Amino acid sequence: MSNPTNDLPQATEHRLEELEKGLFTSDLSVNEFLLIKEVGFHPVGFVMGSSIYHTGIQTRKWSQSQELTKLTEAMYNARELAMNRMEEEAAELGADGVVGVRLDVNYYEWGKDAAEFIAVGTAVKAEDGVSRLNQLGKPFTSDLSGQDFWTLRQTGYMPQGLVMGTCVYHIAHRGIGQTLGTTGQNVELPNFTQALYEARELAMTRMQDEAARLGASGIVGVRLEEKSHQWGSHTIEFLALGTAVTKTSEEMTLAKPTTIISLDN
Amino acid sequence: MTPTPSDLPEAAKRRLSQGAFTSGLSVSDFAACLEMGLEPLGLVQGFCAMQWTTFGSFGRGVTPFAGSSSGYVENYQCPHGMISSEHRMWGQNYEQTWIENSWRDGFNSAYSRMLEEAGTLGAHGVVGLIDSEGPLSDVGVVEFHLSGTAVRVLDAPAPHHVWSTYLAGQRLAKIFEAGYAPVSVVSSVASVRVLSSCITEYLMGGTGAMWSVNAETTEIEQIVSAQNESRAIARSFVRAQLHGDALHGASMTGLTREFAQGDLEIQSRLSGNRIRRFKDFDPLTAPRPTVRLS
Amino acid sequence: MSAPVPEIPLDLRAEVRRAVASLDHESRDSGSMTSDLSIDEELNLHSIGWEPVALVSGVSVFSVPVGCWNWGQGEIAVASAAQAHAFHHAITRIHTEAANVGGHGVVGVHIERLVYSTHIEVSLVGTAVRPVGAGAINGSGIFVSDLSARDFTLLMIAGWEPLGLATGASFVFAPRRSVATVLQQQSQNVELTNFTEAMYSARESAMERMQQSALAMHGTGVVEVKVVEGPMRFAGHAVGFVAVGTVVRLAKTTHQLIHPTMVVSLNDQNVAFDAQTLA
Structure with a gap:
């Protein structure tokens, strides 16, 4: 079982060994648990990965909109590390994948410019013994809930991996002269439009590149998050996240919904 | 499909050309x-x-705004016949087209x-x-x-x-x-500027009773008119975009901004789905009432 | 769980193709209906033979003399009156708009109520509805209700009809305690009876006024009563009680039972009302 290349802490090894004896832990609700069983998977354990990362400083030009590549790299690598560790934990448990993955960023008082990136989720294993590892031979990851996982399986799709792309962008300040307005009219500011367009499209392209590496046929549930973290309002991280999927069966088994009127409040 | 020259940035084109x-x-x-x-x-x-x-929102001029040719304008005269720099001689609602x-x-x-x-x-x-x-x-x-x-x-x-x-x-x-085809989303904003008349200002300031003997509470006509008018304008904009189609799942919201005392902007925003009927409605059987066991 | 009623399967994909193809042809008159209902609500309405007509609204703002919030005793009559008038005028306006578009009633009315120290505002937005294809009716027969289209449907199935909105408002001053009383009560657990009494009676009079307006409509009940109460943001010693509900009356000779089916939902989120997938 022990994989010589993994870098998980000792306590983790111990916890996972216990889980291999047949006990499972999970943060799934009973509903989610039942639905995951319904599509032939069994939860094997609650897994997590973490990385505390020091994000460097990059100088920004006051009046120029540009990507801050160093910060982009930091934000990406840190999440990637946390995700990898979570995947390693899942692999240790012999899992085929992880569902309900949540990615969080924590800031602590003791670490200036340092942030903890965390990934948590529930590892699951196919009950028929057929491997569902993704194209890269790793457990698939996804931020789908138990309900969503069930629904996706009914459409004949299988998750391949939680994919993400990020872009930290500095948006130019406008000079006083510009702010006071040249024309006295509400008009488009093409430079701003372009900068924002560029930043978001970059994040999405990077996410799609990840999906392409997994040989996925698509990405569902794409979210675009915008956060300034602790950099001030002109520096924004655009983070695109979604679950890459591939079609594994032509069969659509979704039942026709019944129209009901619920009397519950 | 797209007759106008493309103004999409390079990054967008690159992304869209990918496979998945x-x-x-x-x-x-x-x-x-x-x-x-x-x-x-x-x-x-x-x-x-x-x-x-909020340029063009020059605020209160010496005389009422003449109004644009098409927009809604309503004038309010001071009934008190007082001439003083502290007393509003006139009030006005106008649409900020x-x-x-x-x-x-x-x-x-x-x-x-x-x-x-x-x-x-x-x-x-x-x-x-x-x-x-x-x-x-x-x-x-x-x-x-x-x-x-x-x-x-x-x-x-x-x-x-x-x-x-x-x-x-x-x-x-x-x-x-249900027999509808989606056409497009529609959305509009109506903006009405309110420059209070003397009466409106006293009433909004809670001192209206000074100017009328018995009315302890009265409807503030100018504000009410601006509110109802801005909602009517927002709806007329949307209706103009429907061309006989229906509006479904609309949402209407209002927003009031105060620039200075007696100087307000009342906005209404309406958006929804323009849909078109393509077949006669086929009424569905009454839905089954259910109670959840939990 | 009983098997769902067998339905003639509709080829959804073919319907979608047909719908989309129709967009390229001349538009067929959709009646210029405007509504803020969801498709579920619209389907519900249709299942009892009703349809949405138009989005309607009504706003009213009434002034309040600023001095009325200064310390006093008992009810702040002018504020209660302003609230009552603002409700009345806003309801009249949405009612008139509904009559103008040929509606027989307004459902799903969103009530936005704002109280400032100098004025009280009520704004209403809802969708006018009517039995499919029906002509305009006499204004007095038009109802205004904050019940959702779904609740309206259920109520109608059960043989009841909405008549209008009942409202009641009461603004009062919290009683004063003398310094000596405050000091005396500081270390004790005692009921502040005069407070209890003041709040109690204010709540009662708001409810009483709402009931009066329901009786005036010849209703036999008020459903979904919502009571909003609390101190004013700008004057903590003034407390407002406002009650709103929909007046109903039995339209058929007897109440019709609806016989609900019991289901177990596997959704975590509580979807209060939606057509759901029951697998």
């Missing part, structure tokens, strides 16, 4: 799309950053860019549209942002125009089942 689809839909909406025979092609978006000031027009420009630019992205993908329609507009980091910049999931109807030819809707998933499926 992306979709901003939730899994259940995604499943419903497949069920309907809508193939998701990609998440599409459009932006427009606008310089935004330039605000309405800039808003429409911003929304439409973002919307047409989104459709252009959809066109690049060979999409037939855009579902699950989300729109937002808000101030950007800098003062005086407002960004309009629209995004949605571009889809193609399986085994169907491309329509002349790309259609769009805020709806997705089961709700959209039921729209089709």
Whole structure:
């Protein structure tokens, strides 16, 4: 079982060994648990990965909109590390994948410019013994809930991996002269439009590149998050996240919904 | 499909030319799309950053604003016959057509860019549209942002125009089942400026009783008129975009801003889905009432 | 769970293709209907033979003399009156708009109520509805209700009809305690009876006024009563009680039972009302 290349802490090894004896832990609700069983998977354990990362400083030009590549790299690598560790934990448990993955960023008082990136989720294993590892031979990851996982399986799709792309962008300040307005009219500011367009499209392209590496046929549930973290309002991280999927069966088994009127409040 | 020269940035074109689809839909909406025979092609978006000031809002002039030729204007005269620099001689409600027009420009630019992205993908329609507009980091910049999931109807030819809707998933499926086809999203903003008359100002200041003997509480006509009028204008804008089609799932919201004492802007925003009937309504059987066991 | 009623399967994909193809042809008149209902609500309405007509609204703002919030005793009559008038005028306006578009009633009315120290505002937005294709009716027969289209449907199935909105408002001053009393009560657990009494009676009079307006409509009940109460943001010693509900009356001779089916939901989120997938 022990994989010589993994870098998980000792306590983790111990916890996972216990889980291999047949006990499972999970943060799934009973509903989610039942639905995951319904599509032939069994939860094997609650897994997590973490990385505390020091994000460097990059100088920004006051009046120029540009990507801050160093910060982009930091934000990406840190999440990637946390995700990898979570995947390693899942692999240790012999899992085929992880569902309900949540990615969080924590800031602590003791670490200036340092942030903890965390990934948590529930590892699951196919009950028929057929491997569902993704194209890269790793457990698939996804931020789908138990309900969503069930629904996706009914459409004949299988998750391949939680994919993400990020872009930290500095948006130019406008000079006083510009702010006071040249024309006295509400008009488009093409430079701003372009900068924002560029930043978001970059994040999405990077996410799609990840999906392409997994040989996925698509990405569902794409979210675009915008956060300034602790950099001030002109520096924004655009983070695109979604679950890459591939079609594994032509069969659509979704039942026709019944129209009901619920009397519950 | 797109007669206008493309103004999409390079990054957008690069992304859209890639193979795999992306979709901003939730899994259940995604499943419903497949069920309907809508193939998701990609998440599409459009932006427009606008310089935004309340310019033209010159505030109170010496005499009432003459009004634009088309907009709503209503004048209120002081009934007291007092001439004093501290007493409002007149009051006025007027429609700020330039605000309405800039808003429409911003929304439409973002919307047409989104459709252009959809066109690049060979999409037939855009579902699950989300729109937002808000101030950007800098003062005086407002960004309009629209995004949605571009889809193609399986085994169907491309329509002349790309259609769009805020709806997705089961709700959209039921729209089709009920005999409607989505045409486009529609959205409008009405803006009415209120320069208070003396009476309005006293009433809004809570000192109206000074000027009338018995009325302890009275309706503030000028504000009421501005409120009802701005809602009527927003609805008339939307109706003008319907061309005989229906508006479904609308939402109307109001916003009041105060620039200075006795100087307000009352905005109404209305948006919804323009839909068209393509077959007679086939009433569904009464839904089954259920009680959840929990 | 009983098997769902067998339905003639509709080829959804073919319907979608047909719908989309129709967009390229001349538009067929959709009646210029405007509504803020969801498709579920619209389908619900149709299942009992009703349809949405148009989005309607009504706003009213009434002034309040600023001095009325200064310390006093008992009810702040002018504020209660302003609230009552603002409700009345806003309801009249949405009612008139509904009559103008040929509606027989307004459902799903969103009520936005704002109280400032100098004025009270009520704004209403809802969708006018009517039995499919029906002509305009006499204004007095038009109802305004904050019940959702779904609740309206259920109510109609059960043989009841909405008549209008009943409202009641009461603004009062919290009683004063003398410094000596405050000091005396500081270390004790005692009921502040005069407070209890003041709040109690204010709540009662708001409810009483709402009931009066329901009786005036010849209703036999008020459902979904919502009572909003609390101190004013701008004057903590003034407390407002406002009650709103929909007046109903039995339209058929007897109440019709609806016989609900019991289901177990596997959704975590509580979807209060939606057509759901029961697998």
